[in-house]
Amino acid sequence: MESIPISDPYVPRRYIVGFSREMASFKQWLTDPNPTTSLFDVSGIGGIGKTTLLLEMTKAASQAEVLTLWLDGQSELATSGAFLSGLGASLEIEYGRRREPGLPLLSFVIEELTRQRSVLLIDNCSRLAGIEGWLMSSFLPKLTDAGVLFVMASRGGLPLQWYTSPYWGHRIRAFPLSLLTREEVLDYLHRCGLDEMLRTEVAQKTKGLPLHLAMTVDVLHSKQSNPGASAGLDEIPGTLSADILREAASPDLFQALSVLSLLPAADQSTLNRLLDPPLDAAGYYALGNLSFVRRTAYGLTLHHVIAGLLRNDFAQRDAAQFQVRRQQVFQLLAEQFRHADTRQQRGIAAHIMELYREFLPSAHAYADFSTALSPGVHTPFRPEDLGSLQQLLAAAISPTNWQSELVHAKAYSALLDDIARHSPEGICVVRDDSGTPLAFCAGFWLHGSTLPMLDRYAPGILALLSDERVALRTLSRESADTLCVLLAAVDVRHPLYGPEELGALLMRQWLVEMTSGLRGIMFTADPQLNGLFQILGFQEMGHIKLNGTETEGELTRWELDFRHQTFDTWVKEVIRQTGPTGLTALMTRNESRAEMDGTAAKQILELLFRSEEMEQLPVVRKMGLRGTAVQTCVQNILTATEAGYPLTQLDQSILRAVYLQKDRNKNQLADDFHMSRTTFYRHTLQALDHMGHVLTRALSEVRG
Structure with a gap:
């Protein structure tokens, strides 16, 4: 006793x-x-x-x-x-x-x-x-x-x-019991007498796990009392917490936990695609009963901080195997992304960005992605947020560069009011756990009703949209798919998070919003932002010289267009720019084994009745098939009574109208399908993507 x-x-x-x-x-x-x-x-x-x-x-x-x-x-x-x-x-x-x-x-x-x-x-x-x-x-x-x-x-x-x-x-x-918040961690470290500069570093590395935090403080106090000892902070991050988690689960389940840390959520069959040996029903049930594993509609999931600790441990224990597993997860999530609804796509996009966060800037004037902050559940802009956003904007103007280079500073407040009134869906807000705004960016969705306001606040922009202006003036609000960002601000006085941390959180959330098939446009003359946009896969689309604004000089127009590229393609491009050679080679090898994408399916459909030319396509040559065999396969898929998953009957109808019948132009087709031209274009891209999956399976069977 x-x-x-x-x-x-x-x-x-x-x-x-x-x-x-x-x-x-x-x-x-x-x-x-x-x-x-x-x-x-x-x-x-x-x-x-x-x-x-x-x-x-x-x-x-x-x-x-x-x-x-x-x-x-x-x-x-x-x-x-x-x-x-x-x-x-x-x-x-x-x-x-x-x-x-x-x-x-x-x-x-x-x-x-x-x-x-x-x-x-x-x-x-x-x-x-x-x-x-x-x-x-x-x-x-x-x-x-x-x-x-x-x-x-x-x-x-x-x-x-x-x-x-x-x-x-x-x-x-x-x-x-949940992990400590950043505020609670800093409060604890302050009471323990740690130096202010050291507190921030310890808070970032201990991830809010109380025992990890307490033992880290013990280690630091011990080393401070022993001048001959090294600081030792670099030795602390993942090992201690991963050991605790390893002890919390049985050895048989720890491998499953390591794989689960790479996924936003997974049911038993999804986990077993990545596990060897697979997890049986009893093991999956035991995994779900661990206190740090939660059951959701999509399967089991880990707290994002715990998942981060396990990923760090996995990468340190077996770097090569970690790269292989992470890439397998990437391919699996990219496949799920194509068939997910918008809400699920946001979750998958946010998870993949966290999975590859190491390839995003860790020391940048505007965005530091090194801290594992979670944007949480997205909550759209609400009218009652406007007062807080105006305060963030006013506070950010003087001490930092968190302001627009396109608009006079005196017009910022009125511009934000007009965006909230006429284009509220153009405001992306990052909040703390209580719902209070921490950062935001705001702009107009480009369509006929917003172009006059865009011209009023930043008239030089329209010169760079000359090729689209005519179409945009007649575009309805419901068909808009392009956001032009004009304002951004973070809470520069926040006691717990630095502006760069909040900047990274804001950029992540905005990128996640764009992944659902939208285009974002930004303008800047700031060399730091120009460099950041390039790293993040934005495309340079021209320059504009503005006089009389806060920045007199040449501004660069940057675009990130998810209407014409898939989310997984964008991620691969970012990694190719920043990742090590070994990882790039691994992704290339996996791509060579990947399913046919929508672009390849489109090339085949465009040459469907020119079989000799089709045979020269790289994707067809690689399979070693005759053009006539591919032609027959495509026609069977598009005329089948039951569409093969994930192809739908609507997909079949659109592809038949565009590539087989070819008797109407795009405007007529959009009208026939009761869609705007923009919506019809999106459905066509999705149908091509689905066609690529079905065609891959069908041609593999033809090859035997």
């Missing part, structure tokens, strides 16, 4: 941060004039702070003069006898309560717990299964009307049968 551990002799003075929600609920129960018997289910990974929280609850209960007992589940949950013996010994040692001779131990414990308000804290409840039947049938029913609070801490939380119990389910409150 262990007495309540008031202090740990191996740990120096500790400062407690977080737990506000949990402690508020605990203190509310302590002060409730009519307390009911309840259960608090505390769960979380090793090192997240479960024991620390129970110790804080112990102190609060003692101060409230409430009977408080502590059990260690490692040794005192093996049998009902061990459980009762632990409670009996604790009552005697802590409170001097002795059992009368002949009184059964169960009766003694129940009598003492019902005598007054009581708190029973049980740490390490993972071994509860051995006695949970006895607890629910013989022990807890005797305390139904008593004022007893059970606080049960474990990695995976209480099993499902506790929550579905008609007697106890409604008495349980779940408290899954």
Whole structure:
């Protein structure tokens, strides 16, 4: 039997941060004039702070003069006898309560717990299964009307049968512990006396895991007291936390965790495409029961910080295998992206950018992608945001370059008002956990109604749109697919995040929005931004010289056009520019084995009735097929009664009209399909992409 551990002799003075929600609920129960018997289910990974929280609850209960007992589940949950013996010994040692001779131990414990308000804290409840039947049938029913609070801490939380119990389910409150926020980490480091410059670096590297944070501080204090020791901060990042996670899962599951860290979410079949040996149903179920794994509609997923730690560990343990697995995941996600809805596409795009974040700038004047900040769930601009955005813009004008180079500074406020009024969907907002805006960019979607306002605030832009102006003037708002960004600002005074971190977060979220088949246009004369846009795969589209604005000089027009290239093609281009030779070669090898894309399918369809010319196409020559065989295969696909997945009947109809019948122009075709020309163009690209998948399978069968 262990007495309540008031202090740990191996740990120096500790400062407690977080737990506000949990402690508020605990203190509310302590002060409730009519307390009911309840259960608090505390769960979380090793090192997240479960024991620390129970110790804080112990102190609060003692101060409230409430009977408080502590059990260690490692040794005192093996049998009902061990459980009762632990409670009996604790009552005697802590409170001097002795059992009368002949009184059964169960009766003694129940009598003492019902005598007054009581708190029973049980740490390490993972071994509860051995006695949970006895607890629910013989022990807890005797305390139904008593004022007893059970606080049960474990990695995976209480099993499902506790929550579905008609007697106890409604008495349980779940408290899954999360990682510390940046604010809580910095608060802790400040209390520990760390230098301000060191705090930021430690906060970034410890990722909010409490045990990792506390041990890092111990290491730094130790090294500061030993002048001959090296700083050692570079040795800390992934190893300690990955070891904790490895210990939290069985060895059989750790490989699955490593692969899961590369995916936004995965069901059993998706995981097994990347695992050798595959995970059976029992293993997948066990994986889902780990406290740091969450079940979603798309399969199992990891907290983004935990996933980052596991990825770092994977890359350090086996760099070559990590590159192979990451590239396999990339190909799999690129395939899923093509068939996903817009919301899923945003999630996949954000995940792939995080997966390859190392190839984005880590030291840039406007965007530092090295910090693993998550943009969270996208929330569109709301009218009530406008006041906060105006404040961000006003604060950013003077000390930084977070302003437009196209527009007079005096017109910024009016421009933002007009964008919010006439083109609110052109505002991209990054928020903190409470929903408060941290950064934004804003511009007009280009169509007939917005061109006059664009001309009013930045008249020189229209000169660079001369080739499109006529079409844009008659384009409806619903058909617009091009956003011209005019304003951007971040919270330059934020106490927790630097402007460059927020800049990277804003750029990531904006890029994710563009991936759904849109085009973004930006203008700048800033050499730093010109360099950033080039790295991020923007295309230089011309120059403009403006006089009388905040920047008198030549501005470059940059475009990122996802209407004419796929998201995965863009990612590959960014990696080719910034990645190592080995990774580029790996991607090239994988591309050679990849399915036929929409561009190749279009080339075949355009030459469908010229079989000899078709045979000269690289994709056809590579397969070693005759043009007539490919022609027959394509015609069969497009005229089949049931379209082969992922080709739809609409896809078939569009491709037949465009490439087989060829008796109408694009405007007529768009009208026939009840679409705008822009929408019809998007559907055609999607149909070609789907055709590439089906044609790959069909031609492979022809080759035998």
